[in-house]
Amino acid sequence: MWTTLDGMRAAAQSRKIADLFAQDAERATGFAITAEGLRFDYSKTSMDAAGRTALIAQAEAAGLAQKRAAMFAGEKINETEGRAVLHTALRNLGETPVLVEGQDVLPEIRETRARMARFATSVRDGSYPGDGRRITDVVNIGIGGSDLGPLMAVLALAPYHDGPKCHFISNVDGADATDTLEGLDPHTTLVIVASKTFTTQETMMNARTALAWAGGAAALDRFVAISTAEARCAEFGIPAERVFGFEDWVGGRYSVWGPIGLSLMLAIGPTAFEGFLEGGQAMDLHFQSADFAENLPVMLALVGIWNQQVCGHGTRAVLPYEQRLTRLPAYLQQLEMESNGKGVAMDGRPLDRVAGPVVWGEPGTNGQHAFYQLIHQGQQVVPCEFLVGAEGHEPALGEHHRALVANCLAQSEALLKGRSEAEARAQLAAKGLSGDALDQLAKHRVFSGNRPSTTLVYPRLTPFVLGQLVALYEHRVFVEGVIYGINSFDQWGVELGKELAGGLLEAVASGQAPEAASESTKALLTYIRSFQS
Numbered sequence: 001m002w003t004t005l006d007g008m009r010a011a012a013q014s015r016k017i018a019d020l021f022a023q024d025a026e027r028a029t030g031f032a033i034t035a036e037g038l039r040f041d042y043s044k045t046s047m048d049a050a051g052r053t054a055l056i057a058q059a060e061a062a063g064l065a066q067k068r069a070a071m072f073a074g075e076k077i078n079e080t081e082g083r084a085v086l087h088t089a090l091r092n093l094g095e096t097p098v099l100v101e102g103q104d105v106l107p108e109i110r111e112t113r114a115r116m117a118r119f120a121t122s123v124r125d126g127s128y129p130g131d132g133r134r135i136t137d138v139v140n141i142g143i144g145g146s147d148l149g150p151l152m153a154v155l156a157l158a159p160y161h162d163g164p165k166c167h168f169i170s171n172v173d174g175a176d177a178t179d180t181l182e183g184l185d186p187h188t189t190l191v192i193v194a195s196k197t198f199t200t201q202e203t204m205m206n207a208r209t210a211l212a213w214a215g216g217a218a219a220l221d222r223f224v225a226i227s228t229a230e231a232r233c234a235e236f237g238i239p240a241e242r243v244f245g246f247e248d249w250v251g252g253r254y255s256v257w258g259p260i261g262l263s264l265m266l267a268i269g270p271t272a273f274e275g276f277l278e279g280g281q282a283m284d285l286h287f288q289s290a291d292f293a294e295n296l297p298v299m300l301a302l303v304g305i306w307n308q309q310v311c312g313h314g315t316r317a318v319l320p321y322e323q324r325l326t327r328l329p330a331y332l333q334q335l336e337m338e339s340n341g342k343g344v345a346m347d348g349r350p351l352d353r354v355a356g357p358v359v360w361g362e363p364g365t366n367g368q369h370a371f372y373q374l375i376h377q378g379q380q381v382v383p384c385e386f387l388v389g390a391e392g393h394e395p396a397l398g399e400h401h402r403a404l405v406a407n408c409l410a411q412s413e414a415l416l417k418g419r420s421e422a423e424a425r426a427q428l429a430a431k432g433l434s435g436d437a438l439d440q441l442a443k444h445r446v447f448s449g450n451r452p453s454t455t456l457v458y459p460r461l462t463p464f465v466l467g468q469l470v471a472l473y474e475h476r477v478f479v480e481g482v483i484y485g486i487n488s489f490d491q492w493g494v495e496l497g498k499e500l501a502g503g504l505l506e507a508v509a510s511g512q513a514p515e516a517a518s519e520s521t522k523a524l525l526t527y528i529r530s531f532q533s
């Protein structure tokens with residue numbers, strides 16, 4: 001199936017992106033998609049028209065259209081867990097039934113969302129908890145998908161906050177709970193225990209610590225649970241009326257659209273939260289209906305496949321020029337690497353190629369002053385994905401926004417064009433250098449250029465646009481997963497470490513390492529124990 005694309009490798013790797021622009025005067029528009037108010041420009045990559053045709057053929061051969069339909073229809077495409085994959089139903093504001101085993105799931109989703117909205121409103125208007133003291137702060141305790149989604153979104157939508165201030169505790173490191181709870185008043189703080197399974201070690205430990213901080217069982221009326229496991233929430237002491245449930249066909253890293261998004265709803269209110277859902281749904285409709293060549297998630301995925309499989313780049317940087325998207329790279333790390341960081345195909349056969357790149361990043365312009373050195377001159381090519389809003393939320397600081405946009409565009413331009421040795425020499429000569437000094441320095445000031453990047457421009461980071469972006473990346477992961485033939489919706493790779501941590505917990509306390517532990521681990525344990533009295 002990969003024969004055509006594999007056959008393009010040598011040509012693609014020796015190609016100059018600048019030549020593609022020289023050969024095609026329309027490239028800037030022909031290799032960009034403007035849809036749903038967004039513009040995705042992938043012209044600054046080495047993909048040519050034949051490459052795009054081959055990628056689309058590959059997507060078709062992988063059965064993308066059928067698999068997409070199966071996902072939206074609630075079929076059990078998460079085969080290793082025997083589950084449907086229906087996070088899209090959480091943002092489906094329509095009336096057409098979505099069936100799982102013959103049952104329409106939308107009424108219950110609507111009912112839970114209405115309960116969330118009633119609860120959020122009561123917190124926001126001060127009528128909850130009803131003791132005359134208003135909730136000023138919310139602490140979400142969760143990890144992974146029960147943390148990163150709401151955390152990322154709460155930070156992203158700061159201009160829309162008009163509710164209590166949201167805080168997040170995730171790490172089992174007691175420093176996280178300590179530093180987060182410091183200065184908060186338990187009487188005016190609502191604690192959300194967010195865990196799909198309600199068994200996660202970190203979350204349950206942090207929840208117990210927070211309960212003790214709040215004053216014990218008497219404080220449970222300011223605790224809320226979000227989980228698929230209602231019985232476990234009751235065991236913890238949180239009554240059903242303050243448990244917001246969801247179903248196992250919502251994966252943790254895809255769960256921000258439902259009850260896991262409660263902290264976001266508390267921060268921005270139910271109406272703005274619905275705007276976020278509307279954005280997600282708009283992207284779902286686009287993903288389901290647009291031709292592959294004009295389809296944002298499909299082409300975002302195909303550019304990723306091109307960079308990794310044809311050009312051989314095993315990493316990609318996500319670089320939002322938007323300070324409020326500071327946790328987007330971390331969010332995408334989980335979304336992409338937990339979904340597609342797999343070694344076997346759906347049927348268990350080993351993959352014949354590496355699926356899923358290493359994803360990382362930081363907002364611009366900060367990253368420019370830190371790791372862009374490697375991106376521009378290091379020997380490892382890092383495909384860069386720039387994001388930028390056409391407008392910001394600070395009209396009084398227009399100068400800042402113009403500088404932000406200029407920097408974003410400058411980086412992709414620099415990656416594309418580079419600077420030749422002749423240009424470097426001319427610049428240095430103009431500064432008065434000559435002879436050995438000029439020869440020496442010129443080599444260090446050369447930029448190879450020809451480094452791929454994409455740029456995604458959105459109008460302004462509203463709740464709707466954030467919804468579009470998150471759904472865009474979710475579907476991108478799905479498309480890449482389909483092409484690799486893997487299950488993007490399980491995460492067995494996180495199990496082993498958890499199991500071993502269980503065994504080592506006792507060892508850390510007692511100093512008695514399990515017999516089966518490696519000599520290295522035993523020695524580390526002994527060293528750590530030597531500090532404990």
Ligand SMILES: O=P(O)(O)OC[C@H]1O[C@H](O)[C@H](O)[C@@H](O)[C@@H]1O
Nearest residue numbers: 144145146195196197200252494
């Ligand atoms: O929501 P929870 O059940 O507490 O799970 C929290 C997280 O932990 C797991 O280890 C998985 O790797 C994540 O996919 C999940 O989001």
